[in-house]
Amino acid sequence: MPYQTDLPGAAALPTMYAHRSIRKYTGEPLTQAQVEAILEAGRAASSSSFMQCVHIIRVTDAALRAALCEVAAGQKYVREAAEFWVFCIDYAKHKQQVPDAQVDWTEALILGSVDAGIMAQNCMLAAESLGLGGVYIGSLRNDTARAIGLLGLPEYTFPLFGMCLGHPAQDPLYRPRLPRALMVSENRYRRADEAALAEYDQLLADYYRERSGLDLNWRKAIANTFGKAVRPHILPDLQAQGLAKR
Numbered sequence: 001m002p003y004q005t006d007l008p009g010a011a012a013l014p015t016m017y018a019h020r021s022i023r024k025y026t027g028e029p030l031t032q033a034q035v036e037a038i039l040e041a042g043r044a045a046s047s048s049s050f051m052q053c054v055h056i057i058r059v060t061d062a063a064l065r066a067a068l069c070e071v072a073a074g075q076k077y078v079r080e081a082a083e084f085w086v087f088c089i090d091y092a093k094h095k096q097q098v099p100d101a102q103v104d105w106t107e108a109l110i111l112g113s114v115d116a117g118i119m120a121q122n123c124m125l126a127a128e129s130l131g132l133g134g135v136y137i138g139s140l141r142n143d144t145a146r147a148i149g150l151l152g153l154p155e156y157t158f159p160l161f162g163m164c165l166g167h168p169a170q171d172p173l174y175r176p177r178l179p180r181a182l183m184v185s186e187n188r189y190r191r192a193d194e195a196a197l198a199e200y201d202q203l204l205a206d207y208y209r210e211r212s213g214l215d216l217n218w219r220k221a222i223a224n225t226f227g228k229a230v231r232p233h234i235l236p237d238l239q240a241q242g243l244a245k246r
């Protein structure tokens, strides 16, 4: 655990501080009670303007899992995890209720994406508090059109990310986060200190070398992710679903 506190009553903190993404699972299924407890934690999350514009698809069909695994660059834990859930933005029911609701603004997309992230993290934390582990699957957005077809997502919905859950069969190293001084400032934005950035690069380089023998640091990771067009199909796919048109 990277951080510890003896604050009284802070029951959730050790679970939060111990977080690591889990990508290997024992194969043991979750009980119905576990699944329900995790879903209820998601349902309890805050929701912007109380719009509740998130839909979770629990993928139990093996063939569908295999197809979604292909969409997600073949990451095999999508097939192997006890549970695989897809978190979708969902304004379809809002349009049912109010047919002329203007859900095609970019703000509506941000609202729904933020809500989905908050709901999903409630689920992840609930799972971790039960001794389970998981990992988010953003690479489901590699081919959103195919994911939409596979999941039967109607107009005004969109798949944002997946989540694998299961019993951990690994205990990975903690991935060092940016130091607090680079993440938090007081009253106004503070430009990152170059020396602190370089120090963090070194810390991550050591982490990647130890964990997987990779020659990687934060700067290289940023260049890898954002040094090219980033899933350029997303905007047209969103618009085809009736979202992010203005």
Ligand SMILES: Cc1cc2nc3c(=O)[nH]c(=O)nc-3n(C[C@H](O)[C@H](O)[C@H](O)COP(=O)(O)O)c2cc1C
Pocket (backbone or CB within 6 Å): 019, 020, 021, 022, 023, 075, 135, 136, 137, 138, 139, 140, 161, 174, 175
């Ligand atoms: C929205 C989101 C999408 C992610 N997508 C993937 C993914 O497709 N595949 C994967 O292996 N990890 C994925 N991750 C996990 C991140 O790589 C991981 O959280 C990060 O490297 C920090 O490591 P940690 O969670 O072990 O602390 C995703 C995380 C988030 C929040």
